[in-house]
Amino acid sequence: MRYPGGTLIAEPRVNDRIRVKRVRLIAPDGAQIGEKDIDEARWLAAQLGLDLVEVAADARPPVVRMMDYGKFKYDQSVKAREARKNQTRTVIKEVQFRPKIGTSDFDVKRKRVVKFLRQGDKVKCTMRFRGREMAHPELGRDILKRLFDEVSDYGEIETMPKLEGRNMTMVLVPIRNIATELLEDDNTDED
Known part of the structure; x- marks a missing residue:
């Protein structure tokens, strides 16, 4: 076959x-x-x-x-389907920032990062620099540090902020037990 x-x-x-x-x-x-x-x-x-x-x-x-x-093959296909359903998927969501971001824009993006972490997804936070902003990468690093301080209840840093060309990236991963508890709470609400 x-x-x-x-x-x-x-x-x-x-x-x-x-x-x-x-x-x-x-x-x-x-x-x-x-x-x-x-x-x-x-x-x-x-x-x-x-x-x-x-x-x-x-x-x-x-x-x-x-x-x-026939029954044996059916049982095997059901087991394989269950195994695929129970596999953990890792999705990386990206949220982009700028060094001169306003406070309300920052709050919106912070809420989006929290939402992704609560869903159990990794989040790649990208700070994009343009023109003369490249002369002050510490401004971008400070914003990413502030973001982590505000979402540290939901996630932890997998990759520290790192400058790559004109972008500075930081990857956050959900805290395992919080993500699973929230998923279980969502499943019990549906029942």
Whole structure:
């Protein structure tokens, strides 16, 4: 079977695709039945209305199990979907500042940084310098320091303010326990 990305996914051999003479047979409940001829194992599986699935092809003799293969595949896809849903995603949001930012503009951007940190996202704070503002990078550093002092209850510094060309960047990460508590509170409110 081909995966949409183009790579092959190895699926176990089922029923008539098993091409060996003798197999070690396992019952649906997990009990070992023992070594059987492949035809006898297929007959036993057919009597129970189950499929014969090769679970360990490298073993000698190969290990096969009687199971409902369709249900098995469905259960695996549900588990994979749950695993993908529970993965943590890291999103980096960016908020841009200028050295001569007004107090109300600063407050709006500070609230946005707090909102992103409460959602559990990283925040990249960028101070953009133009023209002669490059002569005073300490003004930008002071604004970023003031921003951190005001949002320190929600996040901590991952990358200290660093001048790169005409931009000074600082990365904030949410404080882990606060972000998870807020997400849990949001989930209980929805119920």
